Amino acid sequence: MAVIQQVEGVGALRVKRNWHPYVQGLAVTLSALVLLPIVSLAIVALGGTGEDWPHLVTNVLPGASRTTLLLLALVAAATSIIGVIGAWLVVAFEFPLRRVFSWALVLPLAVPPYLAAYAFGEFFHFSGPVQTLIRTVFDFQTIHDYWFPDIRSTPGAAFVLASVLYPYVYLTTRIVFLMQGRNIADVARTLGARPAKVFWKVLLPVARPAIIAGVALVLMETINDIGASEYLGVRTLTFSVYTTWLARGSLEGGAQIALLMLVLVFLILLAEHWARRNQRFYTSRATHMRAYPPRTRLSGLAGLGAAFAVALPVLTGFGIPLLVFGQYASRRLDQFFSPALADAFINSLVTATATALITIVLALFLINAVRLSRSRSIMVAVRLAAVGYALPGGVLGLGLLFVLAHFDNTLDGFMRANFGVSTGLLLTGSAGAVVLACTIRFLALAEGAIHSGMEKLPPHLDEAARSLGQTPARSAARVLLPLLRPAIFTAAVLVFVDTIKELSATILLRPFGFNTLATYVYENASRGVPEEGAVAAIVIILTALVPVILLSGALMRDREALL
Template identity: 80%
Template sequence: MTALERNNDAIPDQAPRPAPLRVRRNRHPGAHLLALAVSACVLLPILSLAYVALSGTGEDWPHLARNVLPGSALTTLYLMAMVAAATSIIGVAGAWLVVGFDFPLRRTLSWALVLPLAVPTYLAAYAFGEFFHYTGPVQSLVRSIFGFQTIRDYWFPDIRTTPGAAFVLSSVLYPYVYLTTRVIFLMQGRNIADAARTLGAGPAKVFWRVLLPVARPAIVAGVALILMETVNDIGAAEYLGVRTLTFSIYATWLNRGSLEGGAQIALVMLMLVFALLGAEQWARRRQRFHTGRATHMQARPPRTRLRGRRAVAALLATGLPVLAGFGIPLFVFGQYAARRLEQFASPALGRAFLHSLATATATAIITVLLALFLINAVRLCRSRGITIAVRLASIGYALPGGILGLGLLFALARFDNTLDGFMRAELGFSTGLLLTGSAAAVVIACSIRFLALAESAIRSGMEKLPPNLDEAARSLGHTPARSATKVLLPLLKPAIFTAAVLVFVDTIKELSATILLRPFGFNTLATHVYENASRGVPEEGAVAAILIILTALVPVMLLSGALARDREATM
């Protein structure tokens, strides 16, 4: 051995040894498990539908693929295309006019354009059907003016067609586009629009070349939400005689007695819904705003004063949608209800009202509690797994009520039958239908569907709080649970109240899932109106319809009040 080798052996190894790998422990396993359980409940209807659709003999599929799906799919796509075009034109034009121009009643119309959101689509269909009927006020006025005697003497467009259904749906759904587009137009401030004006561009050119391209993602997002509501509709489509995919699900199940066929149509429809959801998410990814000093929300873009015929045209363009989407339903059902004031004392209507209140209250409480838990779990755990679980729990709002109700019915019926069989065999007594035989199924369905609504409202309130507020409380010795209850919850009361009100009202209006899941003899305000309309006497449900509209006005008026506080531009 050489001297160099001896010296090397004598020198100890100074290279640092790698530290042992640390396994990151899950500090909140309960939060992970509950978040996964909530996500599983949301996915349960989809998995149940897939199981039912694929487990049968498949003998109905050739008939459905040849005779039902082509016509229903084309009708649905045709309806969606017309609704998308109409709501885009009405919503974007209304937002542009109230933000960029000054004309009579502009301030009032800026918030009144939101009022049609208080009218469910099925109520709008019943109201328009009566308003444009042969004995309705419009055709009666036409006959009196021109002296016509019978329907053969003149032509009048039929509301009970696919274009008629598109007109009805567009009249109450356009506020989705109006709200998203209006926010974008306001957030532009004086920056890009003023830059275009200084280069000599007029208002029309600024709109087409500057504002519209910037607002395109918001328009797509609003239209995607509208199309999901269009796909979800059953009451308006059935009353107006439009055979959409949702209508075909009910017809295949109830008329043909084929659960398997209804589930197969529901899966086809679900693929369409996920495509819409993907378009909406794509639009949100491209939606970015710069809110520096030049574009702060307090600095409104200057408005151009309109006079003469232009002012009248702007007034008509913004006023007619309000009259159609909110004025006509309120006029029709208000007129019918005024002749049936004794129905306010009707026991059947009283029970339907109490059922609606109980169902909506339970749903609001459950969704708010779950939303608070999910948001707190993401805040505490900060792991990719729980973030994905919360996102999965939010897809329920994208599920049409018919699909959700159908899939949940299969799953809950299997649970009830399995539990009843076990209790009979082991304990000798029957539990009956615990879930599908009570209003619990309706509450579960509405909670799954509107959880995303509550989570979004509360998360928006959370994002407005200082990010280090909770950490400051914990640095003073508070546990995560105590800091959440003592610090965050009091500050989140407005957001929690907003979330509860929105879920409450949407549950009051919900029809598709309630029809499928309600137990025998259990009526809500929505199903009370639906049953009367199905028997050809929608006027008998006028009082219930007025109660629905008045209840839905609560969040709409809150939103309208926020819009009414829009101040003039400060120079």
């Protein structure tokens, strides 16, 4: 033991001696870069004349706030019900195709909300298959002969968003049920409790922190949405930012609404933290996690009902968009060779690849900085750098637009005054601005994925290598990076696909004539012809399937999923 302590002491001394004094400054700089859009928003919002504020308070904010809050409440309730019931059924019961649905329930994550909105709008339209079937069966002639819910409404938008966002709640809840829920549920059943009582009295209290965490992610994605709400005619706060800026030409008004959205996001995060306080559950021994009791077997109508209950979300959130866009794309195969689509695909590929590479490098730097320094200031800087993921894309894009425009104008003024040369707009309205926005927003995603992989490694592995004479850089390159390769690959894939799907910030920051796959579909939908973007939509869905399939494979490799 003394030898081990001595080796660790040598490693600790070596870490301190090799600690570069500028690393802390660079970590703080990265955190400041993430916070810069927020600061710029506040400056613009508070520095305006305020002439638009009476109009916003009277005509915009009341209705947009009510709509946003109602949408958040409906989406939270729907995703909680779908996610929790799905997790409970696949973990606690045995029924036909249970193993398939245990991973298939994740598939709707491959469908961006704006694509789901376009597909649902066509599927439930008067001329769509659902209403056509109703008129055929009941011999109705016009829309006035029967009632059908309007998908272009706040409840309709909530239905669309919940259909593709519920996997966040399903995944977090399923993990808790697997690790802890079934053991304590088995104890409750041995005491005579029926399955329904076990669910309400045992499983729900255990899973409450996980459910809240999943719902918080869902709500932030809901606030971030612009494509679905605009297409369905739902005037949320995010939609109001764009209309105030573009329709009324008021940057200050858009910034003021964006700040209000930011307050709403932080209230959601505070509510999540408050609701999850002191709510932690542990298994008594790690070996207990392998001793799962048998599931309750459902046969006959009960088994078919359970299979239908978990199949319906998959068919709705993944099947309908794939069916609608697949049909449109099959009639437009020539678009696969369209120069406009090819340019959009290349732009998406380059943007997503650059974002993935930059975020991976920055995430590795931040994680290694914390590991080397053990400094509280570094840890705080890393936590601040993760704030970007909580920012809605529209808010982040607007704040970053102000920063880049100010930088370009300042540089241009300096060059004109001193050298008589105009630099123009270097960063504003450039592909680099889109990459920067996606890097800020998804840095936390890469950091979280790599950090989870780092936690599985022995804590003093690299320190042992450095105690044998290796420098920190060589120790990281030769010891840590090979072991972290799976986590790095996962982080890169997640960031790549989220960048492919990103729409809100890209709309604000992209240069003129620059389309990604997401904006290509969005432009066609804005012109009322989403079918013209069907091929691009299929490409987005197929690309987004990559991490979903990887995640599904991980679930299937889980020993629990094979029982």
